[in-house]
Amino acid sequence: MSQDPFAWTAAALETRRAAGLLRTLVPRPADSPLLDLAGNDYLGLSRHPEVVRAAAEAARHWGAGASGSRLVTGSTELHAELETELAAFCGFEAALVLSSGYAANLAAVTALTNAPGDGGLIVSDAHNHASLIDGCRLSRARRAVAAHADPEAVAKELQTHTGEGPALVVTDSVFSVDGNAAPLAALASVCAPAGAGLLVDDAHGLGVLGEGGRGAPYAAGLAGTSGTVVTVTLSKSLGSQGGAVLGPAHVIAHLVNTARTFIFDTGLAPAAAGAALGALRLLRREPERATRTRAVATELHTRLTAAGLDATRPDAAVVSVRAPSPQAAVRWAADCRSAGIHVGCFRPPSVPDGVSRLRLTARGDLSPAVLARAADTVIATAPRTA
16 A cells, blocks of 8 residues: 555644644634624625625626636626726726735736846845745745835845846735834835835725825825835725736736736636725725724724733734734634634744734724723733743
């Protein structure tokens, strides 16, 4: 009998289990009684009647799937409409919709660094999201990791660029673990003299930061500038699914012709495109949703720190609360769940600094009473020891 070639995976699982790092899937019902503070539905739009109706109408009109890649049959008038309105809302010349935010980041990083010739350089923030990191790994450019949120460190790395290829600085706008914002204006100021482009993943900024939720690049005065390209996801503030790249029209045209995760992937399902467009129009009509989300995050942080918990000050909608160990974080999250609150639990290797924590989503649709209950639950269940 031949030996099982995948037997090593069982041993790897046991190692993870012993270290308190084992991850498992827990399917949720449609009518979960838990208060969701773990997801990224920042504006509470994923179940908004107008957004759900837009998804259903798109599916009825265009069908269940896109039927092919965007360059074959997967581009509909609905996709084009979403791209036009998303670009205008965020202040950019053009947009390109992909099947996920992950795919958008892979597309943007690789297409903007794999130029003809050698000598390209990517400077990536040390705390960037995995999708940006994977994009850097897939690029043929030389890669340098700069200290977190440190424009001076970025400038030093850019000074080492002597090749003929393009230089690109890559950063999240809001970092998903602790919820702190990148110094975008300062980063742009060090990119310009070096002739480097700036690629900003605004997954956690769109819908929360900037005027009416137009995003962190808009707030930093970078929207529509020739040296800035932005990626967004449609699965957070817009409550749907998918991703997009925003930038100058010639950059977007370049991605259409070169980005493999766009060219060879099936187009975004019409229902998701319709839902995202519905949510975008709702946000445009009700810009106070962004302001409310930031206020909820601030109030949640205030309550947690007043109780002595080590919570990071939120720059957008994410509030992170540190735990003494991975095991303590898992128990804390489980205790919150037993008390009716679903919170995120981040442990190594998902956290760049190796520190385990709970990650709380400050949704803009939370009432003051529900917010108080959520904070009280997190405080009451906090671990006393590791």
